[in-house]
Amino acid sequence: MTNEKFSFRARVDSFGYAFKGIRNLLRYEHNAIIHLIATAVIIIAGLWLKIERWEWIVIVMAVGFVWVTEILNTCVERIMDFISTEQHPKIGVIKDLAAGAVLIAALTAVVAGAFIFIPKIIALL
Numbered sequence: 001m002t003n004e005k006f007s008f009r010a011r012v013d014s015f016g017y018a019f020k021g022i023r024n025l026l027r028y029e030h031n032a033i034i035h036l037i038a039t040a041v042i043i044i045a046g047l048w049l050k051i052e053r054w055e056w057i058v059i060v061m062a063v064g065f066v067w068v069t070e071i072l073n074t075c076v077e078r079i080m081d082f083i084s085t086e087q088h089p090k091i092g093v094i095k096d097l098a099a100g101a102v103l104i105a106a107l108t109a110v111v112a113g114a115f116i117f118i119p120k121i122i123a124l125l
């Protein structure tokens with residue numbers, strides 16, 4: 001928040017910075033590649049099994065939740081590594097808490113996906 005006048009150009013630049021962050025995530029965070037593969041598999045499965053509109057909404061929310069927590073977890077890891085490269089139990093706890101958020105998001109997505117996909121897969125058998 002600044003007192004500068006609204007600038008459309010500055011807003012466009014902000015989007016650019018955000019995409020730069022996402023590129024950085026995909027380049028340096030191995031977990032992000034796993035999320036990318038999982039996202040692709042879910043989209044293909046959704047198209048193949050012709051899931052309904054409301055089911056797509058659930059999937060989009062669940063997948064987005066995982067990506068957001070992964071990015072925030074990466075931020076926490078990088079902040080802690082920037083503050084200190086030393087080993088410290090408090091840094092470990094902070095990193096583990098952030099990792100726990102990703103785990104909960106991923107489990108939430110798995111459960112939501114199971115409710116949507118398992119009945120459709122069973123129906124195909």
Ligand SMILES: Nc1ncnc2c1ncn2[C@@H]1O[C@H](COP(=O)(O)OP(=O)(O)OP(=O)(O)O)[C@@H](O)[C@H]1O
Nearest residue numbers: 030031084085086087088089091092093095096099
């Ligand atoms: N500076 C530190 N001091 C104390 N414990 C740390 C420190 N850095 C990491 N740890 C702990 O060591 C363990 C492994 O950390 P690490 O960052 O390698 O986890 P990871 O999730 O496998 O990493 P990545 O996200 O890079 O794959 C975790 O329990 C973490 O909290």
